[in-house]
Amino acid sequence: MGQGRGSAVVGAVMVCTLLLQYSQVARAAVYTVGGAKGWTFNVASWPKGKRFRAGDTLVFNYSPAAHNVVGVNRVGYSRCTTPRGSKVFKTGKDQIKLVKGQNFFICTLPGHCQAGMKIAITAA
Numbered sequence: 215m216g217q218g219r220g221s222a223v224v225g226a227v228m229v230c231t232l233l234l235q236y237s238q239v240a241r242a243a244v245y246t247v248g249g250a251k252g253w254t255f256n257v258a259s260w261p262k263g264k265r266f267r268a269g270d271t272l273v274f275n276y277s278p279a280a281h282n283v284v285g286v287n288r289v290g291y292s293r294c295t296t297p298r299g300s301k302v303f304k305t306g307k308d309q310i311k312l313v314k315g316q317n318f319f320i321c322t323l324p325g326h327c328q329a330g331m332k333i334a335i336t337a338a
Contacts, residue, residue, distance in 0.1 A: 281321045286318045
């Protein structure tokens, strides 16, 4: 009789764990950077008013012949430079999952970052 209850408790814990994991995945949002205009100039203010969470996905839509997306650190963002080891995306339909904390993205084509083609996002 005691063994049956133990199995039921273990089963209930497993179900609760699966539901918790599913609810965290289900809460992840997808954002198209820049809205209908996509990843372009003057998008630095696009994140304002939005609440981002770790696990949310940013979709960068752009012409790969005209732009790229590079994940950088704070220094790379403020100086519009590409630190060693930065991940470069160039498909024109890039999907990037946010990590907890600060996330910085720039376009590294000459003059683009300086013209406002960069975003900084803090994910809870």
